[in-house]
Amino acid sequence: MRWERLFEELDAGFDAEAAVERDAEVADRTRRERAQIALYSRLLANVGRGAISLRLPGAPGPRVIVGTPTDVGPDWLLLVDTANQSVLVPLAAVRSITGLRPGAQEASLVGRRFPLGGALRGISRDRAVVDLVDVDGLVLTGTIDAVGADHLDLAEHAPDEPRRARHVVRTLVMPIAALGSIRRR
Template sequence: MRWDRLFEDLEAQLALEDLRELDSEVADRTRRERALLDVHTRLLANVGVTGVALGLPGRVLGGRLVDVGPDWALLETAPQRPVLVALHALRAVSGLGRGARTPSVVAKRFGLGAALRALSRDRAVVEICDLDGRPATGTIDVVGGDHLELAEHAPDELRRASNLTGRLLVPFWSLGSVRRL
């Protein structure tokens, strides 16, 4: 009987040690997988979520996360009022659920330039804000590889030569957000 108890105790200790090793391995793999996540994949998993807040320098935009590209997020701050936010301008994000989602090959290629070209094609009147939150209004005339050119005019006027107050070249790295007016 004493031998039986001794062997049972040894078996229990081995089983406990195996369980500890498995827990440690799972925790290590979880840490490694989390280390591979980036902001883009976290945001992508939360498309459609309401109550997301994107912190930009000097301001916070809140609303429903509509779409996410490799270097931009589209946030609906009010019904039919989306704001395109450059991911490099983010300072913090709140309101996200857990999880991450890998983007499709096509989604990986639809960068900030492509989103801005869509606004330019529509000849939409926009308000752009730089990283310091300074606004400028007008129509995007040109979208280059790393910049946009804004024909500045009042938000309630059409883009006409007589309405232009200036031309503004904005490098993508200094762009914070773009809102269609």
């Protein structure tokens, strides 16, 4: 009887130790898998799933944009804000996100190869009037004339006037790294 109880206790101890090791292994694997998930994949899983809040830099304090993600690229996010306007935000300008639901989604090969420069070239091709906000919060209105590898040219003009030479107040070059957001008018 004593031998049976001894073996039962040893067996129970072994089972408990194995369970602790298994739980530690599961927790470690979970942490490793989470470490492989990019913000891009998390945002992609949230497209059309409700509003999120982005905190962006600005002066004198941070700016907040609230909207529903409609598209995501490897380094940009497009959302429709509460005024039902499309806003393009470089992920490099995002300081924090509130309201992001759990989960991740892998992008298609095409989606992974459509960077911010491609999205900016699309806006430039459409000749859309935009409000461009830099990372300091300065708002500039005009039309994107050209997009380079790391910068864009903006022809500033009044929002209610088409982009014509006589309406352009000035043309400025902005590094893409200084871009906070772009809202189509």
